[in-house]
Amino acid sequence: MNTDTRLELRQREIIEEFEMFSDWMEKYEHIIEIGKELDPISEEHKVDDNLIKGCQSRVWLHAELNSEGIVIFTADSDAIITKGLVALMIRVLSDAEPLEIAKTELHFLEAIGLNSHLSPTRSNGLLSMVKQMKMYGIAFSAR
């Protein structure tokens, strides 16, 4: 695990933020808040091409490489808890260089006890979304 990258620092910040919650419901309450505050994806990007289909909730993900070589992710979900988790992913992986994104190991969900949402057996599409974000990182870094 990289200890000095800025994406690592972002993850640690989230972990600390969640340390103040003692039970599940409080954690979820916070995630829901974060979900509600997520910058909306623009309507033109909330299209089927950007859809990551889980069995239950749907996630839309858009990625852009700006002129400074920085990747900006925007996303949405029809389920608010999924959306909150998506927002956390964006806090870590958006506004970063392609190579950073490709290389970062995401461990914060495990640390805050929400790892099960990332398991391949979950049907929320979150794991597919993380894979997709990494793919964007790899694709953009090849440019």
Next chain:
Amino acid sequence: MNTDTRLELRQREIIEEFEMFSDWMEKYEHIIEIGKELDPISEEHKVDDNLIKGCQSRVWLHAELNSEGIVIFTADSDAIITKGLVALMIRVLSDAEPLEIAKTELHFLEAIGLNSHLSPTRSNGLLSMVKQMKMYGIAFSAR
């Protein structure tokens, strides 16, 4: 259960005969002896038409109605224990009137502790043979 028919008496005789054996091997030894002593079926009747196919051992059964209206069974098997059991069946059911055969309940195998050989799950064809003997009884009594 009929208590007074002669086929019932034949069954009781067999039961008594087996009472002197205390263990399995002695019982089987006796059955093997009985099998060896079974009157042979004539070659012309040891044909596929008279074959009752179990999964493992085969049984040939022939039935004849003699001029006095008495059914005579002859039989054979390629396995000697099966043949011994067949011989016991013949001791009870052969040389009898068709209706007697059709009506008799065979209980002696249970009494001598060999009932499992008659279970539908046994693969020696013995149950099919008993059914066949009864069928002959019914068929002949309809004449």
Next chain:
Amino acid sequence: MTQSGSYDVNAIRREFPILKKSINGYPLVYLDSAASAQKPLSVIEAQREYEAHFHSNIHRGVHTLATQATEAFESVRTKIADHINAAQREEIIFTSGTTDGINLVAGTWGRANLNEEDTIVLSRLEHHSNIVPWQILATEKRFKIEVIELNEDGSLDESSLNEKLALNPKMVAISHVSNTLGTVNDVKRITALAHSVGATVIVDGSQAVPHKTIDVTDIDCDFYVASGHKMYGPSGIGFLYGKHSLLEQMPPWRGGGEMIASVSFEEPTTFNIPPYKFEAGTPHLSGVVGLGAAIDWLNSVGLEKIAAHEKSLIEYASGELMKIDGMKLIGTAPAKASVISFLVEGIHPSDIGTLLDGLGIAVRTGHHCTEPIMTKLGIPGTVRASFAAYSTKAEVDALVAGVNRAVKLLR
């Protein structure tokens, strides 16, 4: 709601070890029995006992263990036949579950009888297991699949039913009870109507067997399928009932040991008689034993008592849930078994499911393998709470409180 004096749900709960479990610090509230029921100790112990002291491969064996195992196995066939009032024990085929049973019928009866000019009829509320086997076969055999539509409340639309039967379908495949909507279909009447137009009828009974006394002779359906794990029995085992005259005509499905009469490379291989003809390979022995124990358990408690208990729970739960603002029950047919599907306005079902799980309450969310219902209703899924013999009023209260709490957080 009052609990019938003779129904001691606490005593019943003590027979289910898993119900003592805690989830996320809360006592488990298991409201997912329609997905799979929990198993009483008698079922668990029967399997253990079999494996520890009686196991052997069955049939064709001359040794004592094999004979005893075979007798145990075959006695469960008789038990099932009695339990659903089949005419003969030979009408019961062991399968690995409902899905396997429907595929067996599609792969044998269906493959032999359905052709390009034919039509079969399903209903909108079928589980994928009663849709996809027919669709797969239809891509090969090119018959048409027609769909009986639903009323608003989730009951079958009578005019749609009549319309589809007027097409003279060769087969009607219908659920006894809907796993998503709870609708109980009058399969006896539907069978009579289907027979009057010459259709063969298969009833998917997987959601009916834990809640109702089944009488296949009375229903008069041609096939009836169910799963052990939905009726307090083991997973990996189920049964198919088929009328003997049909079973006799059907070609074999899976080939292997036990389903044959004689195998040869030189002459034609010949097949065993039903039901053995349709049971290829070593069966799920401990599962069969466990299924027998599950039927004994159901009968010892009494299906009528279980049904009455569940009915009072579902009425209570429906009433309490409806007090929640924005609550919409999905499936409100007059005849309804113990499943409640719902949605809360503006809230995604998976969010409710996740929060309820945080409170130790296990419900199922999503399409419940009935996507065609969701498509028709234009919803992403539902939250489904399902009740069983061991469910309690206190659990309903926990559910309602949990939904209330979830809704407050999510709005």
Next chain:
Amino acid sequence: MTQSGSYDVNAIRREFPILKKSINGYPLVYLDSAASAQKPLSVIEAQREYEAHFHSNIHRGVHTLATQATEAFESVRTKIADHINAAQREEIIFTSGTTDGINLVAGTWGRANLNEEDTIVLSRLEHHSNIVPWQILATEKRFKIEVIELNEDGSLDESSLNEKLALNPKMVAISHVSNTLGTVNDVKRITALAHSVGATVIVDGSQAVPHKTIDVTDIDCDFYVASGHKMYGPSGIGFLYGKHSLLEQMPPWRGGGEMIASVSFEEPTTFNIPPYKFEAGTPHLSGVVGLGAAIDWLNSVGLEKIAAHEKSLIEYASGELMKIDGMKLIGTAPAKASVISFLVEGIHPSDIGTLLDGLGIAVRTGHHCTEPIMTKLGIPGTVRASFAAYSTKAEVDALVAGVNRAVKLLR
């Protein structure tokens, strides 16, 4: 025969509760493990533990029990993949057993690929489960089935093998180990030869898995099938290994829950990716957990040690049996796993089986679901004693004494 110092068969026996049993007043001598192996306590307890404390239906559930059950289930998939050295966990499909696995391959790969002008090759020693599925499909698809014949000793006849491969078959279906003769086929070499003529290869490994370390990557076969109940695991569960590239091309088999991507009446139904595409319906959950425990058990004892133990028993038993007048071993190939089939001149095998049972000794008699071998040899069947990790030299002695006693009575 000396027992290897590190192999404590008595300690192993203590793990199998059934071995303490008496039959007809004699201690059980279980020599029928090739039909079905007994289960160690760890396997029995793993299933019990699952059913009593962890059961839930898997996949698509958002609640904790469902997630945990799914993880337990999927972790066994990984365990099997590792155990047989598959390239990916997605190459393992859960089936209800070997028979089911072969039928799956016949019903998907076979149905899609075999046509009138094609030939497939089996061997004379195949179990009915690796014959009948192909025969049933052949009556529909009209391809030819060619048979590799055997040498006197029960090994494959090399010239017959070459002759059949020269026909450019599309498929070669072959057992790894014969359940009747014990012959171990060199499936790696046969696979290479079959591939060189463009054939797809399926290996029936049901008799190999309990005795050998399997490496499907080394063998390079396209499909490999086995049953849990032959490898000290539960019945009703097994696995099919298939190369991922083949699995991806294969059409679905059984339709139902979980094997779909999306189901619709209005648009084409779409399917899930392998392995899920081939796993319709609620799987045998406790069976999967038990199979995982069986693999752990095999690895904890060590397959090499088990094989060495069995080899010494089989050598000892062969030698002792041959001292009996009129004894004929059926199957004496140089490479042989732990099965001994025999006949005694002038005596029907079922008579020996019945008398041995009287002495508490469980052997199997008959054709062992390999009638084509019996037809070729012109015999009604054999007596088969099969050995496992828990078999002992004392049991061999009991067998030999029992056969001697039986022969004396029967002559």
